[in-house]
Amino acid sequence: MKTEAEVCPNCSGSGWKLVPQAPERGVMRCDCQLRARGGTLLTAACIPKRYEHCELSNFTTDFPGADRSVSLAQISAARFVQEFDPRDGRGLLLVGGIGTGKTHLAVGILKELMAARGSGCMFCDYRELLKQIQNSYNDSVKATELQVLRPVFEAEILLLDELGAVKPSEWVWDTVSLILNTRYNDNRTTIITTNFADEPAAGVMRSMSTARAAAREETLGDRIGERMRSRLHEMCRIVRMDGPDFRQKFKSASFG
Numbered sequence: 001m002k003t004e005a006e007v008c009p010n011c012s013g014s015g016w017k018l019v020p021q022a023p024e025r026g027v028m029r030c031d032c033q034l035r036a037r038g039g040t041l042l043t044a045a046c047i048p049k050r051y052e053h054c055e056l057s058n059f060t061t062d063f064p065g066a067d068r069s070v071s072l073a074q075i076s077a078a079r080f081v082q083e084f085d086p087r088d089g090r091g092l093l094l095v096g097g098i099g100t101g102k103t104h105l106a107v108g109i110l111k112e113l114m115a116a117r118g119s120g121c122m123f124c125d126y127r128e129l130l131k132q133i134q135n136s137y138n139d140s141v142k143a144t145e146l147q148v149l150r151p152v153f154e155a156e157i158l159l160l161d162e163l164g165a166v167k168p169s170e171w172v173w174d175t176v177s178l179i180l181n182t183r184y185n186d187n188r189t190t191i192i193t194t195n196f197a198d199e200p201a202a203g204v205m206r207s208m209s210t211a212r213a214a215a216r217e218e219t220l221g222d223r224i225g226e227r228m229r230s231r232l233h234e235m236c237r238i239v240r241m242d243g244p245d246f247r248q249k250f251k252s253a254s255f256g
C-alpha cells in the first residue's frame with residue numbers, strides 16, 4: 001500500500017492527467033508514469049554500453065571541421081521527436097561515413113521517445129541480428145528463428161544499426177526483406193543507420209564500364225538489393241551525414 005507521501009500530486013495516483021489545451025487535448029499518461037516506465041523501457045531497449053552516453057542534448061555541432069549536413073541532421077532528429085506520430089509509421093534513414101554521429105543521433109531519438117512518450121523501443125545491430133538468426137538454425141540452440149525475429153517485428157520503434165554491414169547473399173536479402181516488409185506492412189516506425197551510400201545497385205547502372213564498376217564503392221543497393229532500397233524510401237525520410245570521423249578528430253580531446 002502507498003503512503004500519502006508517495007502518491008503523485010499531479011494525478012493523485014491515478015496515473016493519468018487531463019490536458020485541456022490543443023493540440024494534445026484529452027487524457028494523457030501522467031509524468032510520474034512516464035518516469036517509472038522510462039526506466040523499464042530503457043532496460044528493455046538493449047542499448048549497447050558503448051552508446052549509453054548518446055543523447056540529443058550532448059550531440060555537438062560546434063567543432064572545427066563540422067559539416068553542415070551534421071547540423072541539419074541534428075535538426076531533423078529533433079523535429080522527428082517533436083512531430084512523432086506512431087500512426088504515421090514513417091522513420092528515418094541516417095546515411096553517411098563512419099563516425100559522423102549516425103548511431104549517436106539515432107540512440108538520442110530513441111531515448112527521447114521513451115522518456116517523453118513512453119514508446120517501446122529496441123536497438124538492434126544488423127550484424128548481430130543476422131548472426132542470431134543464423135544461429136537459430138542450429139539444433140543445439142534453443143531460440144527459434146521466430147523467437148529471435150518477433151521482437152524485431154513487433155517493437156513499436158526499431159533502431160536497425162549498420163544496415164548492409166553483412167556481405168550480401170540470397171539469404172541476407174531474404175532476411176532483410178522479411179524484416180522490412182513486415183514492419184512496413186504493420187506500419188511500424190523503423191530508424192536505420194548505414195555506412196553505404198543510398199545509391200543503386202551495380203546491375204541497375206547498365207551504362208557503366210566493367211572497370212568502373214569494379215572500382216566503384218559498394219552502395220546500399222548492392223548490399224540489400226534494389227527492391228529493399230526503394231522500400232526504405234517509402235518507410236523513411238533520408239538524412240545524410242557527411243564530414244570527418246568524430247572519434248578520429250577528438251581522440252585526445254574532451255568530446256564524446
Ligand SMILES: Nc1ncnc2c1ncn2[C@@H]1O[C@H](COP(=O)(O)OP(=O)(O)O)[C@@H](O)[C@H]1O
Nearest residue numbers: 058059060098099100101102103104246247256
Ligand atoms: N556531433 C557529435 N557530438 C558528440 N559526440 C559525437 C558526435 N558525433 C559522434 N560522436 C561520438 O563519436 C562516436 C562515434 O559516433 P557514432 O554515432 O557511433 O558514429 P557512426 O554511427 O556515424 O559511425 C560515438 O561515441 C559518438 O557518441
Ligand SMILES: [Mg+2]
Nearest residue numbers: 102103162193
Ligand atoms: Mg554507427
Ligand SMILES: [Zn+2]
Nearest residue numbers: 008011030032
Ligand atoms: Zn502522476
